Amino acid sequence: MDSSDSPGSLDFGSPGSPTATADNNDEGVGLSDPTKTHNRKEMLDLVNRLRNTGVQTDIDLPLIAVIGSQSAGKSSLIESISGITLPRSSGTCTRCPTECKLSHSDSPWKCIVKLHFSTDSKGASIPVRLVHFGAPITSKSSVEDRIRRAQHAILNPSTDSNKYLHGDNVSDENEVSFSKNYVSLEISGKGLADLSFVDLPGLIASVGRAGDERDIDLVKSLVTSYIKKDSCVILLTVACETDFENQGAHHLAKKYDPEGKRTVGVLTKPDRIQSGDESSWLRILRNETEPLANNWYCVKQPGSQTLNQGVTWEDARRQENEYFTMTQPWSSLEPRYQKFLRTSNLTERLSVILSELIAKRLPEIQKELMDALQNTEAELRALPRAPSNDPxxxxxxxxxxxxxxxxxxxxxxxxxxxxxxxxxxxxxxxxxxxxxxxxxxxxxxxxxxxxxxxKADFLANEGDDKGSESESESEFSxxxxxxxxxxxxxxxxxxxxPDNYPFVxxxxxxxxxxxxxxxxxxxxxxxxxxxxxxxxxxxxxxxxxxxxxxxxxxxxxxxxxxxxxxxxxxxxxxxxxxxxxxxxxxxLNTHYYSDYKDKFLAYYKGCRENTDLATKLKVYQSSKGPFPRPNYSDSITKVLSGLAEIGIVVKAEDLPKLLPSDPMEAALNIMASVRAYFQVxxxxxxxxxxxxxxxxxxxxxxxxxxxxxxxxxxxxxxxxxxxxxxMLQEFSSVASRRQDVQKKMERLQAARQELKQLM
CATH class of the missing domain: 1.20.120.1240 (Dynamin, middle domain)
Structure with missing residues (x-):
């Protein structure tokens, strides 16, 4: 199948060519080539460090998600890759995700267990909380019990996790039946592949009498939240003992990766293939039916009876190698398909796929991180200031x-x-x-x-005289x-x-x-x-x-x-x-008052005694310039000149004062006086x-x-x-929101520091 890029999907490259046989060694089953390139390890270590910051809550980090139906052999596959034993008796091993971060190291083997909480007992989001669950483990025999206790702590988020770490009698009763919170295992040692993956709860087809039908959708939703992301490599486990078309995990993977660009298929329990059905499973392994860009693999893990007999992991890998070497139809499979058999080949290929995906996604991760930082800073600025220590x-x-x-x-x-x-x-x-x-x-x-x-020209610059051409009845009255x-x-x-009137x-x-x-x-x-x-x-x-x-x-x-x-x-x-x-x-503004009184008196007299004179004087005053002047303008000029010759210097607007005495003179004086005072x-x-x-x-x-x-x-x-x-005490919701955003900022800044170290 062509593995080139297509819109909206990721190309992880074509399968490598690992050897057809496993190279057993005493340190574990997840074998890796000691000459693995430094760049590959660097990429895987980077994502592990980024995940340690908790930033996967905020940006999309490449990871491998192991999915499958219940009883598809997922747990056995995880054990064969990691070299540890998972708890089986309590049934909790598939009720919450388990993150495994494997790292090749020359130091002695150790396992660090952490609890990652992001939801409460009701499934509501809470600030991300990472809890160290006990001291590092240096003995593989102690891992199973620690994981069992960690899973109980995850399923009981309201209880102090130390109760499950140190308690002698841990009850099987839990607050929740399934959880998005997960157990994180950091395993390092010789012979381990540089690989990280998340083991998700198996998909449920039905529940018993005591079960809850809602768990079916809950698990499906949990699995979907991982595999819907473009940077998630889907490790699909399919048990050969069940009809292929009846396995829900395959349908779910195909829904979110229809072209098979980011799915790696794993056939488990090949020893339980019904007689006569071998050819159909071989066609899948050869990528002839249900083809995937990174092919199908087939592994053989020890059964429960063999495990109960105390078989070692080294013996299990040897038995797997012998099975594919000696058992038909696998032993006669064409050489080019032998590289798709055995756990060691699968592990090696997964390591290559994940490291290449990380390298390819790195520029996008950097951009997503910077965008998230910018948005988070803006969100912090938008929040009210935190209460001061000095209120x-x-x-x-x-x-x-x-x-x-x-x-x-x-x-x-x-x-x-x-x-x-x-x-x-x-x-x-x-x-x-x-x-x-x-x-x-x-x-x-x-x-x-x-x-x-x-119009009274002397009021022209004061806006006092509206001088309308027509008057309404109200104005007239x-x-x-x-x-x-x-x-x-x-x-x-x-x-x-006589001629005196009271000021009243x-x-x-x-x-x-x-x-x-x-x-x-x-x-x-x-x-x-x-x-x-x-x-x-x-x-x-x-x-x-x-x-x-x-x-x-x-x-x-x-x-x-x-x-x-x-x-x-x-x-x-x-x-x-x-x-x-x-x-x-x-x-006391007598000058201003007197000036206006004289102007109003002359104005009223001119209008009363000779309206025509008032009009002519107005035209005379406004007709200065080179334009043609009315005939009477010369007469007015002569009058002003004649008066000046006898020592009487007046302006044109003062001429009405020379008019004969008026019987209404007293009223005119009162009008001019009142109107002048109004101006003041x-x-x-x-x-x-x-x-x-x-x-x-x-x-x-x-x-x-x-x-x-x-x-x-x-x-x-x-x-x-x-x-x-x-006064400064804020709403608890605001304080909680600020705390969430600040913790998010801390995660993003820690992730940025990790990326800087790579530069």
Whole structure:
């Protein structure tokens, strides 16, 4: 059969050419050529060292898995390869995997037994735990009992393994009937092949009355978990005493290795072939039926009766050699197929296959390892920080980090979604709302809809005059006409001289707009308060969400909200104070006030006395430049020049002041005075309210925040240490997860060190 690579499979190479006879020696049955290449041993030793780190839990390491149905002769095959005796009487030998790591060594023979736990009694995954089960064994006669005890320990994961190591009476009752946890045997000595494999429980066809039907699927699942991996060499044992098609292990192997690229077949119990069936089994051995890339082998192990007679392993290998040499049809098998007979040839071939697979897989192993390290590091970083040995220092550090970050955000950051950037639109909306409360004086009597005020050019850069071309009914109704102002002024007079009117008139109009300022001011405060509350919640989440069980986050959030509420109370008091100040009209900004009063008076007069004049003056002021000018522009220029000649220097917009006296002069003065004061007061208020809010609740939020947190959390008092420790106490699930990930990291790092030594 062609053994070249195919997609999704591995090619282990073609069979070698070991000798057709076994070279017996006194050290054991798993014989190896002492001249075996150093590279092969190096590859096998590397994987053994990697498996010692436990990294096979995390990455796919090459291994040989021995599978077969119950009574397929697996145990005898393992004994013949390893040179040890497996326990048979208790029935536990096939109830958990047994890992055998054989290593050729010039040192005296020894066996180290370990227990590998990765699941609990319910089959749930647990952190990988490797337990040394007793001191190294130096006598082969002691191995069987140690393995039996180790298997009991594996089947009882909740019990201290020392009970089974040293106990005199070990009960056959176990917590589990089968287990994924396994016994690991590290065997070294002269004459041993450099080989590693895992003996898996035999597949079950049926269970007796006392058995559990679930064990059938449990064992099948266990075997599948090994052989489904592409880097697993399947050592398939098939007993010749049972019809080939009825052996479930073959069907399972074929399911996961349909092309036979990574399966090595072993025919056992050839002495029990039914008369007349020899040819069908020979066709399998010759790879004519059910062909495999690495062929089929046939071995002959001593039967139970022979073992009971105390036959030595050396005698067993000699008897195997004699059997294939003297017994038909094996003795007459073509020479090219003789290399597929005997345990020694199988062992040699398995060693070659495994070492070549390791060498081929090495780059992939390195990549898988580095990827696993990278992913595990990321997983560790994603976990919350482990509780500190200095809980007070840790909590103070987090609090300090929180307050620094808070200060930075309150001072302002350049991000588009920064705190100040979020607040600014609300400040601008507040200013517009205040500006829109300006009294809308009209310098003529109420007239039918249609007559409009022209734009006040001196307000063009302030955005105060909307100057719309058409007015809605609501805007029309908000106007304050000059006759209304005059009537109000007249009704307010008491003992004043003629042409004098009490200040109460101006004050009444001023109060009309200042009383409207409370709502926009409080809306600005409410909006900023809400923004700060959301921002604080985000900041607390960033710094405290992963602290302990979440209690710290809730406590901190309540404290900072209380601190925010205190600042909010102070801010509202400031706003109320500013509103109260505006109830008494006053200003020291006399120049600004007088300038605006003169401009509004001229504007109102011009609109009232001669609307056409106002329009012409407006056109005159805007028609400077090389463009054609209206005819009346020259006349206006002459008037301004003539006045200048007699010492009266005025601007074009001042010309309405020269118009004849108006009976509504007093009302015009009141209108101009109130409107000018609005310009002074609104700008003052539109500045001071945002400044006060910023000072008290934005920048002011940082003041004493650190002290508020320390006092609120009570971390500096006599109970500070215990309170900080409780704050940092995490969920057991998080601690367990971190421990698992840290142990995984340790395994991966240990494996990386082993790979580095190979470079």
């Amino acid at each position: 007070v220092g840790e909590v103070l550090h987090v609090l300090s980090s929180f307050t620094r970050d808070l200060s930075r955000r309150l001072e302002g950051t350049p991000e588009e979604d920064g705190l100040l950037q979020t607040i600014r639109p609300h400040q601008q909306a507040f200013k517009r709302a205040i500006r829109e409360t300006a009294p809308n004086f009209v310098p003529w009597e109420r007239t039918p809809k249609g007559r409009q005020l022209p 908000k106007k304050i006409y000059i006759n209304e102002v005059f009537d109000r002024a007249q009704s307010a007079r008491t003992r004043e001289l 008139v101006q004050k009444a109009y001023i109060e009309q707009f200042t009383q409207q300022w409370r709502q926009p001011a409080m809306e600005l405060f409410d909006n900023i308060h809400a923004i700060l509350k959301v921002d604080l919640a985000k900041l607390v989440e960033e710094h405290f969400a992963e602290m302990g069980k979440g209690n710290a986050k809730q406590s901190v959030l309540m404290i900072v909200y209380d601190h925010l509420d205190d600042a909010a109370d102070r801010t509202k008091q400031r706003i109320e104070w500013l509103l109260e100040l505006e109830q008494s009209p006053t200003t 007061a609104y700008k003052r208020f539109a500045d001071m309210v945002p400044i006060a809010i910023d000072y008290e609740i934005v920048l002011g939020l940082e003041k004493n925040m650190d002290k508020a947190l320390q006092d609120g959390l009570q971390i500096t008092g006599p109970e500070g240490y215990s309170r900080c420790r409780n």
